Amino acid sequence: MLVHSLHVTLQACAAEPRYHFPELTLSGGKFIHILGPNGAGKSTFLSLLAGMLAPQSVALCRTYLASKDGVLSDNRCQVKLSEGSAPSVTQPKPQTNEVITPNDTVWHAHRGYYSAQYEPSFALKVADIMQFFVLEATETAVSDGLAPEIEKVFAIRQFWDRQITELSTGQQNRVHLARVCQQIYPALQRGEGMLLLDEAFTGLDIYYQQQLMQLLRRWVGLGNIIVHAHHELHSLPKYTNDEAIIITDGKLVHQGQIGVLDWSNIHQTIFHVDTI
Template sequence: MILAENLSYSINDKSLIKDISLVLHPKKINLIIGPNGAGKSTLLKILTGQLQSNTGKVLYDDKSINSFSTNELAQKRALLSQSIELSFAFTVKEIVLMGRYPHFKHSPTKVDFEIVDYCMEMFGIQGFAERNFLSLSGGEKQRVQFARVIAQIISEDKESERLLALDEPLNALDIFYQLDFMDELRSIIKRENIVVVGVLHDLNLVAKYADQIIVLNQGELISIGSPSEVLTVDLIKKVYAVKMNVHVENERIHLLI
């Protein structure tokens, strides 16, 4: 379980996050929504340790995030962001192997290579393992990054709790891969003790895949709960200033502009 207690963050007297407390459970997908500038990315960065909150604390399994070294933290959490560009040519397999960097000192072990192969298979990229990453299409690149990030937090100790953060990772992808990714994610958290927390813009994807939705507006926590509790006409109007129709069909929510 990952706990965030009374997080606040401000920069130059501008408050980006105001007193936010959250409980995030393993094997659940927690998605943060809100308009641009609501503080979604800031919150995500505080949860991953990239930013230090001014007040409050983040606890991974009852231990403060600050008690881990950079390397220990990297074994426990990974972040997938939207598009990562490389400055030099590396092969797909080399990139996925980078996910194992926090786990070995100088040379990868046999286990590291096994995990790399396992993750490449998971995302169907073993066919171009030896290809130059820079020559891939946007969708292929993102699948490689997905495999790298999963390789980073796969642990032999299935009980240990880990965090996977998603920062709009589906933006460059077509609808097939968007759904494919989210389905893959669901099946991964069935096997691994991973907390997923992420920012997605597409509210329909959020409605379909979130176990818990966190709604932010102007740095404040507006609402938190399951899709059916949170995604209402009133809330969307209040937060996004947009009128949307919400249809509920067989307990599934559909949003229409």
């Protein structure tokens, strides 16, 4: 058995000094909802995790708990990075060779980032887009690089020879969601992936929303981390065991299990409504 957790410390983003996120822990096998009003900092939070924004300071610690004969061993690597300085690495025994920073290449095969605001720059065929982003061959992927369970959810093979710019917004979103999932699919199969999703349901028909949620739930069950920034507050009562992070005005103001948080207070003070 292999259980992994990602310990993340984020502080003010260098490009946007008003954002400040205190120390928090993202654990393997968790679905984490990032919630907040427009402009609160949800996308900035995801961009920091994705390594797309340069943080003023960040510390990440990835832990593997390997079970052998019922005994858990802890292999840990911690990196502290400050703007303008080299990483400082601490590696307790037993040592690991991993050095983890937000934009370290080791994360390319483990971390996928999706934003619904993606605009295609070139009129590439869907097949070219998918094949370009395949990083590692898998036994379950066919020769064109698309895993059967990803095709089952997003049904994009019908667009294979069409240019991405010919598709509707919802169809394009399905292609890019499939691309992000396929990019780290080997890690997801092993329970070692982290998907960062910004408004993943935007533009999707209800059928594909349900299919995607079922797939994400299955991957969480394997030990992966799913972080989803969205506005679907009405859906939260179905996911009381999930975790929520509430952000407003660039600050993390609430964090905890959905079934435990005081939603009456959150609705009134953060979203300025009495109920959902």
